[in-house]
Amino acid sequence: MLSGGKALAVTIGAIVVAAAAAPNGDVGRAKAGADGVASAAAPVIRDGPIGRIALGGTWVLRSDPNAHGTLKGWQTGNFTGSDVTVPNDANAKRVLGPGQKKSFFGTVAWYRTSFTVPEAGNYAVRLESVNHKARVWMDGKEIAHHTGEYLPFEGRAALTPGVPHTLVVRADYRNPYEMKREAWHRTWFNFGGINREVTIRRLTASDIGAPSVRTRLQPNGHALVDLTVHVTNRAADRVVPVAGTLRHSGQTLNFTFPKILVPQGQTRVLQTTVDVKDPALWAPGSPNLYDLTFTGPNGESGYTLKTGLRELRKVGTKLYLNGKPIVLKGASIHEDAEGRGDALTAADMDEIVKELQELGANATRAQHPLNPALMERLDAAGIMVWMGVGPVDAPGAWTSKTPKLVEQAKGRVRATLFQLQTHPSIIAWNLANEVAANGHRGGQAQYIDDMAKELHSRDPGRLVALDVWGTHPPRVAGPMYRNIDAVGDTNYIGWYSDTHDTHAQVAQAIRDHVANFEKVFAGKIVVISEFGAEANALNASDAPGGYGFQSALLKLHIGIYKADPRLSGMLVWNLRDFAVTPAFYGGSIRRQVPDIHILRGLNQKGLFSYDGRPKPSMLAVRDALAAPAAAPRP
Incomplete structure (x- = not known):
């Protein structure tokens, strides 16, 4: 907190950025146009160009449901609002219950802050992620615009020393269904705002x-x-x-x-x-x-980072790390903390890593590019990452059907590669979520093959992977898979199918499915990249949707997978419950179990609840992953 009416100056690397305090020392109550004041600090993301300063601390947030802010001149910073810290999801506190649908469908959010710099020069303002359509102004002049979250972008401005400069960001996150049509599908809740940190640095020669x-x-x-x-x-x-x-x-x-x-x-x-x-x-x-x-x-100029030296190789159908075969064991993650959404704090990221460690995980999976600060923590913890890049679609779908959208998809892959390539924990770039058969018409197969070849050329030290929709695998793997190293099988036998069968029947169905999958993808590394079941206290423990049912089904899957020497990994879906579209009410499980109790808009397949409490399945999975593998069946 700034106080005493003075500017706070922080030196990092080659530059000094001073954050201007409010005249009376009360950041939240200064006069209109001057009350949003950034506190200068070291970035949460450690790796990057020298001289970066994080513009965190107090910002002003104003909702603009009628999208009239630009007409009112808010791009100059002339608006009042509530004090928030950035990163910030403007609607993260309204994901369940009353107001859920309105919150999900989004609005326009305006953010502003002010700061001073000690030297004249050109400066780069970097925003690590904004959802969904961003416009950025410095002192009323537009310096950047960008579409799509989890992708960094920059704006440039010439700044004068000793005078307050006003930075304004407009985040338009209206209509997630329109986002989907434009190939920015929301696979969970439509959190809107500046959801990763903002930094500034002085540009040199x-x-x-x-x-x-x-x-x-x-x-x-x-x-x-x-x-x-x-x-x-x-x-x-x-x-x-x-x-x-x-x-x-x-x-x-x-x-x-x-x-x-x-x-x-x-x-x-x-x-x-x-x-x-x-x-x-x-x-x-x-x-x-x-x-x-x-x-x-x-x-x-300069750039600093931490990295790990390690060699990944595909040897036949096995993944080798530093010359030794390795099997992935863990759970997938979403960046979603209760009350903050995907605008994670450092403490939120620490908690995700802690939960993976409690599980005994050596690997995790994400459907989207993770926050670089979270990646740094996963590097330090020794947890491997199966990383989704490019567009994320619903199972079997493909929305990037036009040449323009295909180029957009390819650009997203390259942007993530350039941002995250130095992280040793990333072992695979996963190019698509749950593809069906040999790809959706409209260019999905060509996109995948093009980018698989490009990634092998640009980053030969990693796997290129695909997640395959487990209920719709190809009968014969076509050209889309020819440059793919590893395939993930999303396997929900015992949940979305065979729900009421005995364990023996479910076990046999799993074995038959996996055997066929391995046959189709002979020569590929095979990982079970999703399996799981919803669980909450609203259902009887041993009934579908209950804690005991979830634990038993996960243990059954893990025991079968560990006994299969052909498999290279198993990743539970999901580490923690997460918010999704209000239209989600359990999915197709309701056809199997019409009287199941599901919380609308919350995916409860997590091993931890949405508020971070471990479910019984967490201990069950931890013990199952740690147990010796059973002898393979003859």
């Missing part, structure tokens, strides 16, 4: 960004680490020398990149290889991390 890391283990025990960076030159045509260091414990390795002429206003990709003797490798159980730094000429 060069920029270093989008680094990549690939490790290749050698027979002599060394690791060859291939490094690339994108270098942008804002000065006259020149060579922009870039050097760096790779550090772990007492080992420091210095390196340089080849010198390449970079024309003014253009970007070039530099590449080098570092030979690391006796590397400290990253793996679950030993998540060693190296400090990696890139520095431009005379320190004018």
Whole structure:
């Protein structure tokens, strides 16, 4: 909290950003136009360009249900509202009960804050994610616009020192069904607002960004680490020398990149290889991390991050990590905290990792690109990630049917690759959610094949994967799968089908299904990427929808999967309950169990409740994952 009517100055890296305090020291009650004041702090996302400052602290939020704010001149910051902290989902407190539908269908939210800078110059304002259509103004001048969340974007502005500057963000998250038609499908609740952090940095004569890391283990025990960076030159045509260091414990390795002429206003990709003797490798159980730094000429630019050295390889139908086979065990996650939605705090991210650790998980899965700050925590915890990238559609669907939407889909994949490639925990880029058969007409198969080839070229040290809708696998895998390394099977036998069968009957149905799936995808790594059942206290424990039923079904699935030497992983759906569209009332389970009790708008397949309490299934799954595998059936 700023006080005393003075500006708070924080130095990070190469710049100082001072956040202007309200004249009377009361941030929340200053006069209109000056009461939203950012507090300057170190970013929650540790990795990135040097000199970044997080614009967190107090912002002003104003709802605009009639979308009249622009006509009223709110882009200048001339509006009042409530004090909030950013990240912020404007509707996160209304996901269940009264007002649920109105909240889901969204509105327009305006945010503003103010700050000062000590030096004149051009500055970059980076927004890590806004849902859904964002417009950004600095001092009344539009500096950026962007569509779609979980993708970062920047605006640029020339700023004057010593005077307050006003940053305004308009987030339009109306009509999630229109989002779906435009290939931005909402697979859960339509949280709207600035849902990841905002940072600012002063631009210099060069920029270093989008680094990549690939490790290749050698027979002599060394690791060859291939490094690339994108270098942008804002000065006259020149060579922009870039050097760096790779550090772990007492080992420091210095390196340089080849010198390449970079024309003014253009970007070039530099590449080098570092030979690391006796590397400290990253793996679950030993998540060693190296400090990696890139520095431009005379320190004018730089980029710092932590990364892990590890080698992933597909050997036949098995996944090998650092030369040893590994099986994924864990649960999928959504970024959704009660009362905050997907605008997670650092504490929320810590809690997600803690819950995975309590489960004994070595892996997790996400349908969308995760917050880089959460990825940093998963790196440090040694938890592998099966990461969804590109468009997310309902099972069997494909909305990116036009050439424009296909290019949009490809751009989303590339943006995530450039943002998250250095995280050792990411083991697979999953290009689609629950594809049916050999792909939906309208170009899905071509998109998948194109991007699989591109990802193999750009990032050869990872798997390219697909999740297959378990009830609609292909009879014969077609060309869509030819460049896919790993496939995930979403298997809800015992829940959406065979619900009332005996355990013996359900077990046999699971074995038959998995055997057929493995036959169809001979030569591929196979993971069961979803399985589970709803559970709450409204149903009798041993009845469908009850805690005992969920625990028993999950244990049954896990026991079968662990006994199958062909499988490379099993990921429960889901770690925690999460909010979804108010139209969700259990899905097709209601045809199987008409009298089941389900909370409308809440997916309750979690091992933890929405408010973070463990269900009995958490302990059941933890014990099942830790138990020795049974002998394979003859």
